[in-house]
Amino acid sequence: MVSINEKTDLESDEDIPFSSSAATSKVEALDFEMIHLRSRADLAKSWVSRHMWIRVPRSIYIVLFKAKINMLLPFGPLAILLHYITGKHGWVFFFSLVGIVPLAERLGYATEQLAFYTGPTAIGWLAVLTVWVSVLSGYLVDAIQGASDSFNMPVAFISVILLPIVGNAAEHASAIMFAMKDKLDITLGVAIGSSTQISMFVIPFCVVVGWIMGQPMDLNFQLFETATLFITVLVVAFMLQEGTSNYFKGLMLILCYLIVAASFFVHVDPSDAILEFHMGAFGVAIALLVLTIILENQIVCGKQSIYRLKKCDIYQGRWVYDPNSYPLYDSSLCHFLDHAFDCQKNGRADELYLKYRWQPYSCNLPTFDGEDFLERFRDKRIMFVGDSLSLNQWQSLTCMIHATSPQSGYTIKRIGGTSTFTSKSHNVSLMLARNAFLVHIDQQRYGRVLKLDSIDLKDGKSWKEYDVLIFNTWHWWLHARRKQPWDFIQDGKTLHRDMNRLVAYEKALKTWARWVDKNVDTKKTKVFFQSISPSHWNASHWGYPEGRNCTAEREPLVVAYPRSKDPAEVIVEKVLGDMSKQVLLLNVTGLSQLRKDGHPSIYGNGAHLGMDCSHWCLPGVPDTWNQLLYTELIRN
Template sequence: MSLVVKATELEVKPWLRQVDLRSVGAMVIGLVNRSSGEAARDGAHQSAGATRAAAVKPVIVGDVDDVSVGTAMKVFVIRMESMATEAGKTVNVGDKNERALVSFNVTVNGTMNPIGIQQVHGIGGCDVSRGNWVHDDSYPLYEASSCPFIEKEFDCVKNGRPDKDYLKYRWQPLGCNLPRFNGIDLLRRLRGKSIMFIGDSLSLNQWQSLTCLLHTAVPTAKYTSVRSGELSTFTFPEYNVKVLFSRNPFLVDIVSTSSGRVLKLDSISLENQKLWTGVDVMIFNTWHWWLHTGRKQAWDLIEEGGKIIGKDMDRLVAYEKALNTWATWVDSQVDPAKTKVFFQGVSPDHSNSSDWGDPKAGSCNGQTEPLPGPSYPHVHPAEKVAEKVLRAMPKPVQLLDVTNLSQLRKDGHPSFYGLGGHRASDCSHWCLAGVPDTWNILLYADLAGS
């Protein structure tokens, strides 16, 4: 049984003229005709629902030697082998300007390269995950001192960090240029809307970055900042824009019982579901708290399917189960026509310098410059899991692909110039101004291009 996708000529977007398609693994933009493809697509999704993408086994039957950049891009025939589709079902690509909600593999020089039409690594088709940090005298985009609401733990300058070069780096992807952040433009685009960061303190890091970027753009505009429990709300009344942060380190539930704190891998509380419903833009994040052990571990027992399965388990396996629970909620509850969903990606720490090939350095302490790009020596294992889950989702979710670019910034952490000072080095969070500003440039680039 197979789903045959017949490719036609597609219009090349302006940014594609700057892209060497072979160097980034033959990036392919696909647009699917709903009228002819809906039945096959929906059938595939229903079958894959329980096991996510496991039912689909993509096989390439064309070649990419003729893929080139010009006024049009020729793509090729792909056969999607799937238990969920009937033989010979045909989808015409390129008719209706609608995204195909499937992923496929492209053979380039004998190797299989995963390409998601949702562009898991891309913003509008540009692969932003590989590049270099370049010195830019126009940076930083703001002074932390101009944003009195920034948490003390992130204001490295105020905390006495002596070096300043870490403030002067701009992320430059290999294949394209990112727009400069335009806070006034973003506020106008978000007028009357809400944007929420949901996750741990790395989401707080990004939320604080965005609020300062926006405040810097409209320094005389009134704002309010209110915290109620685990929800913080930053409002620009003039634009009727709310920028929210909901502290939720696991996305799934932890419940206190007589037996202890129970981590429920397949449960999202009605309270959180209600909080997320109706938000216009959501950026989810989870990873760091899955690593904690000992006194910092947030649970005593783990539950799945209504049964306690133990006190602990492989953390990556648990992480994937929780992400699939979150993905199921997004797939069943989010209307893409009304709500844009992002996953922040995994923010790396730099606690062990052996990870970047310099065991004598120890950690992020004393680091003053980035690593050279375009890629970090290894792919983060949690990022692999996150991408696997995202690729299997029927509903479009955009990955803010911050992992590789952040892995290169061993110099960007507070280290001794955070909350703990010289008593406790912080190689997990990020100085502001700093790396999270680039995460928000990626966010802005996607929202501005939507």
């Protein structure tokens, strides 16, 4: 398998003379000293000559020596030497087999480089390695019978089991690499694509070439081989019906392969040629038919998976302890994290709260992939608008992206209440705009006025420029007296010192909803509203003795939250339901209510000052909010 560093080595050295300031200075100094002695053309010719002397040895080193598997390369020449010394001996087969392994891996590497470069180096090595593999394959084929006699192995076992393992080494490595990145569709595409190419193109092509060369060939497969092909295709077809994968399916397929290998090792074909021909032809036809069905299934597999995901209620489920997959990132490596959310750094010693995964009842959430997220939103802008809970979620998302795609360059800018996280490699911007009420707070001569029927013009103009909007408001509506950031509430033309907060909240949400209906084209801009983030100040709300809060809570609730729906939730659902434009509700309230263990409590300030049962530790619950956001973006 090719390392990330190795991927860029093959041709990147073309820029070596100018890759550092020191090298640049040397070239400039040389140009200055020789300006009266040599022309620019002479300098260019000299540089190219020196560059070639650097490039050729470096390229040879990268391809032939850098990878550890290249230690097996000498087995190829040894196989050829043994062929002329001993003839078609079994050891010629063994040495050829071992010698082809690194060549196949290097061939896959050179092919992969063509995705990045089209220069002569990659193409040249591709040609050289292909020729060398073909030469060595000739000796390998000639030695099969000798290997069968020497090692007492059936020819069928050698050709069906051993040769494909080596010959497809590069494809196997690629498939494993994609599987490790949770790209099951690409993994299956590599495997099934290879089988299809061989069965539908390579074999018929060999028959045609054999006919041209006067070497008769046919497709008369033995009965056992045909039956095995049919059964294996059928097994794989059943395994793929759900469109999901797990370790048990993989283990079952490996065991099936071992059974097939053992069967070919001990099987002896009967001599009834007529029966073999008819059964073989019938079996091949059936196997190809099933293979076609599998291919058709795989073509629509992605669509079917998304269809199932759309039908799934991802907000109904339970918290599952998953220490192998969680947390999704290390807080000490996320430099964007606010001090108040970094509970581990602030002294929280327990780690159970870090390792719970949200599991919907009827489906699995897609694994968050920062690289995929950035690719989906290349050249796009995403904005979180809301209070400190939006800050919680925004910082969670930046840490998740950084953890799964650390190689991308990032910048963070903070101007007033606005923070912007930008991925340079994909030109994706994640912005946080602090706006706790969504509606306008106007500074008048007599005080600060919260206008329930007005959106700030500057805010509204900014919102219209984004591709994805995630709104949130509630917690600040509960603040009173010195904590409230306004002095009066204006409802229409009426000015109030205060009013029922739920009534005010509903009026403000309706103002926001009218603005979205009027100003946002939801075909171009996705709009989300995050539901109420619950707090855990009173343990009696979840069936514990009154007087306790979230302090010392270590585990989530495993049963349904006993308290009824918050009135603010009802208001949110009603307002969104009355809108003419589609706004997706990130309904995180219910699943977050179960996480009484997820708050900073006394670990939000680093000095055990104050109590916080409203915000969330990071890593923690907001990571799940972002997984749900990622899922909604995929299925919508």
